[in-house]
Amino acid sequence: MMLTGNLATKSQHRINDEPGVLTLGRTDGVAERFSALIARHVRADIALDTSSYTHSYKKNEHPGSYRAIFIIIDSPQALEEGLALLENLRTVNLKPIICAVITGRGAFNKMKYYLAGADFCIKFNTLSDEGSELLAEFFRSEEWQRDINLVLDPTRICLMDSSKKLDISFAEMKILEAFAQTNNHILSHDEIAAIMGLNSNFYDPRALEKSISRLRGKIKDTYGTNAIQSIRGYGYRLARGLISTA
Secondary structure, three states: OOOOOEEEEEEEEEOOOOOEEEEEOOOOHHHHHHHHOOOOOOOOOOOHHHHHHHHEOOOOOOHHOEEEEEEOOOOHHHHHHHHHHHHHHHHHHOEEEEEEEEEEOOOHHHHHHHOOOOOOEEEEEOOOHHHHHHHHHHHOOOHHEEEEEEEEEOOOHHHHHHOOEEOOOOOHHHHHHHHHHOOOEEEHHHHHHHHHHHHOOOOOOHHHHHHHHHHHHHHHHEEEEEEOOEOOOOOEEEEEOOOOOO
16 A cells, blocks of 8 residues: 555544654554553653554644654555555655564565664564563664764764764765665665775675774764664664764
């Protein structure tokens, strides 16, 4: 399904203007059941909204205004539909954390969802209490808990927050800039090699890994956050919401 309009949502509790959480399910009932699980892990003043994939659209409802969006995919037949929904949401909404929640016992290609723009993929057998710890991990994640925002300044070739400045190399700046400007915040090994000016056919993967590790360490030492995560067999992902460009 292609999302071409604005979602009409049902709000369980909207208390203030802080960005809330939107749950999208095949039906309103599916979305509402999962939203009830989410309610156990967030503060009472976080708005929890729900909608079905096929809900009619209203004006002035913007998925981009949410802090996190959960897409519930509860049948094998919905895998491709959920993937298309995710891709379309991410194309026009770069800020929210998007989590694909896959239920059932069938296999799925997690990498497809990451490349489409998901920041997290959670696999449940059923939408029940068994997923509580998996959800707790999400709400403990740095992307949800983060209270720092870094600005990449290409002119001065540095990262900054409100109190610290981190000087980086030109190659590191180009890598972070490329991460921040991609919808999914993911770069493959070959893409990073090209940014670093390495021969894509003959570069040493260990040299690339060392360069990323050095950059990750600089950011961790200065700001205390894990900015770049490894995606085994593919490349690396920049934590969403951490870095913006000046």
